[in-house]
Amino acid sequence: MKVLVLGPGGREHAIIRVLQRDPSVTEVHSAPGNAGIAAHAPVHAIDANNPLEAVELAQELAVDLVVVGPEAPLVAGVSDALRDAGFPVFGPSKPAALLEGSKAFAKEVMAAAGVPTALARVAGTTEEAESALAAFGAPYVVKDDGLAAGKGVIVTEDYDEALAHAETCFATGGTVVIEEYLDGPEVSLFVLSDGTNCVPLSPAQDFKRIFDEDRGPNTGGMGAYTPLPWLPEGFVEEVIQRVAAPTIAEMNHRGTPFVGVLYCGLAATSRGIRVIEFNARFGDPETQAVLTRLKTPLGGLLLAAAKGELPADIELDWDPRTAVDVVMAAENYPDTPRRGDVITGIEAANALEGVHVDHAGTVSTDRGIETAGGRVLAVVALGEDLADARERAYSGVAAISWEGAQNRSDIALAAAENRITIPTPL
Numbered sequence: 001m002k003v004l005v006l007g008p009g010g011r012e013h014a015i016i017r018v019l020q021r022d023p024s025v026t027e028v029h030s031a032p033g034n035a036g037i038a039a040h041a042p043v044h045a046i047d048a049n050n051p052l053e054a055v056e057l058a059q060e061l062a063v064d065l066v067v068v069g070p071e072a073p074l075v076a077g078v079s080d081a082l083r084d085a086g087f088p089v090f091g092p093s094k095p096a097a098l099l100e101g102s103k104a105f106a107k108e109v110m111a112a113a114g115v116p117t118a119l120a121r122v123a124g125t126t127e128e129a130e131s132a133l134a135a136f137g138a139p140y141v142v143k144d145d146g147l148a149a150g151k152g153v154i155v156t157e158d159y160d161e162a163l164a165h166a167e168t169c170f171a172t173g174g175t176v177v178i179e180e181y182l183d184g185p186e187v188s189l190f191v192l193s194d195g196t197n198c199v200p201l202s203p204a205q206d207f208k209r210i211f212d213e214d215r216g217p218n219t220g221g222m223g224a225y226t227p228l229p230w231l232p233e234g235f236v237e238e239v240i241q242r243v244a245a246p247t248i249a250e251m252n253h254r255g256t257p258f259v260g261v262l263y264c265g266l267a268a269t270s271r272g273i274r275v276i277e278f279n280a281r282f283g284d285p286e287t288q289a290v291l292t293r294l295k296t297p298l299g300g301l302l303l304a305a306a307k308g309e310l311p312a313d314i315e316l317d318w319d320p321r322t323a324v325d326v327v328m329a330a331e332n333y334p335d336t337p338r339r340g341d342v343i344t345g346i347e348a349a350n351a352l353e354g355v356h357v358d359h360a361g362t363v364s365t366d367r368g369i370e371t372a373g374g375r376v377l378a379v380v381a382l383g384e385d386l387a388d389a390r391e392r393a394y395s396g397v398a399a400i401s402w403e404g405a406q407n408r409s410d411i412a413l414a415a416a417e418n419r420i421t422i423p424t425p426l
Helices: 010-019 051-061 071-075 078-084 103-113 126-136 159-171 235-253 286-293 298-306 346-350 386-399
Strands: 002-007 027-032 065-068 120-123 140-144 153-156 176-179 186-194 198-200 209-211 215-218 223-226 259-269 272-279 322-329 355-359 362-365 368-371 375-383
Touching: 002 010, 002 051, 010 027, 010 286, 010 298, 010 355, 010 375, 027 051, 051 078, 065 078, 065 298, 071 078, 103 120, 103 176, 103 235, 103 272, 120 126, 126 140, 126 159, 126 176, 140 159, 153 159, 159 176, 186 235, 186 286, 186 298, 198 235, 223 286, 235 259, 235 272, 259 298, 286 322, 286 375, 322 386, 346 355, 346 386, 355 386, 375 386
Parallel strands: 002 027, 002 065
Antiparallel strands: 120 176, 140 153, 140 176, 186 198, 186 259, 209 215, 223 322, 259 272, 322 375, 355 375, 362 368
16 A cells, blocks of 8 residues: 655654564555655655645545654644545544544543543633642642643642743733643553554653653653563453543543544552543554554554554554654754754664664754754664663663763663552552
C-alpha cells in the first residue's frame, strides 16, 4: 500500500520509520515533513492543517491510507475531508477529536461513560477560578481548555501563579479546567481504535518539565521510556476495561465514532487509575520509544483501524528490549526557541549500535541541518534494560551539538534506580 503521513515532527518521523519496515507498505509520503524525514521519504510542502490541500495531495498521489499525526489537522477537520473524498484515514473526525480539543468536553464524556478521572470545574471568569481553586486547594492544577501543545497546564503550590495562568487564558477569550491534584506516577497508554474495538500498545512514561527533577515549565515532552517495569500486573487490561472501552462506546453512542489513537494520560493514584487527559493522536515523545519496540507491521494495523476492521483479540509482537528516548531542544524552549543553528553529529549518533535519531524541528539548508523549532531531535535507543538503554541514548545525545542545545539528564533515571512507587491504596 501507499501511505501519506501528515505532520512535521518527531512523532511523524517515528511513524514513517516503522511504516517503512512493513512489507505491505510500498511507498510512504510525508507532508510537510522535516529534514530527517526528507532523507528517506518524499516530502510535500503543503499546509497539513488545510483540508483542501490535504485532499488534493492524497488524490495526486493516489494513496491507500492517510495517517494524521498532530492534533491541529484533526481539530481542523482534515480527516473528515479526506474520508469524504473516499480515503481510508487513521485519525478521528473533527467531532471525535474534541476529546483533545476541549478538556471540558472530555470531562463530560468521561462522566457519561463512568470513567474515573480527577474532580474538576470549568471556569470562564476570575470569580469562578477563585472559587474552584479554593475548593480543591493546593497543589493547584489549571488547564487551558483548548489545544496548547502540551504546554497549557500548570501545576503549582502558588495560588497567585495558578490564578494568573487562568486569567491569561481568559484574556484570550478561553476557559480553563481546574482539577483536584492526582498523586502517583503518570502513565501514557496509546489505544488503537476502529470505532468499536480497542487494541493497547506498550505503556510508556514521558517527562513534561523542561529541567531535571521535574523543575521548570511544562513542555511538549522531553523524553520517554517503555515498558514500565514498576506497573502492577493487569494495569493495561484495567485501563481498557474502565477507561478506553467505555470512552469508545460513549463516542459511538453519540454518533461520533473514534477512529485512530486514543491517548490515555493516566495517574496511578492511591485511589486507583485516574485519567489526567485524553489526546486524539499518538503522543510525542512517547511514540518514538513505543513504536521502536513494535514488531507487528504497523501499516496493516492502521489500515485495519481506518476501515473498521481491527481484530479485538489481536496479539501484538514486541521487541523484548527497553526503549528510551531523550529530546534535544533549542535554546529558550519552551518560551521563544532560537532557530537557525547548525546541528552536528547526527550521523555519528545514528551510527551507534541500537541508536537512531528522529527529527522534529529541523530544516535542511545550504549550511547543513539547522534547528527550526523548539523540540529539535529525539535520540532513541534500545537496550537490554533501562540502564543499558539510557546509556546508549545519552551516548547519542553526547555525539550531537549545536549552540544552545538543551536536554534533561534524568530521563528514566528514577525507574532505572527502582525509585518509582505507586501510593498505597486508601
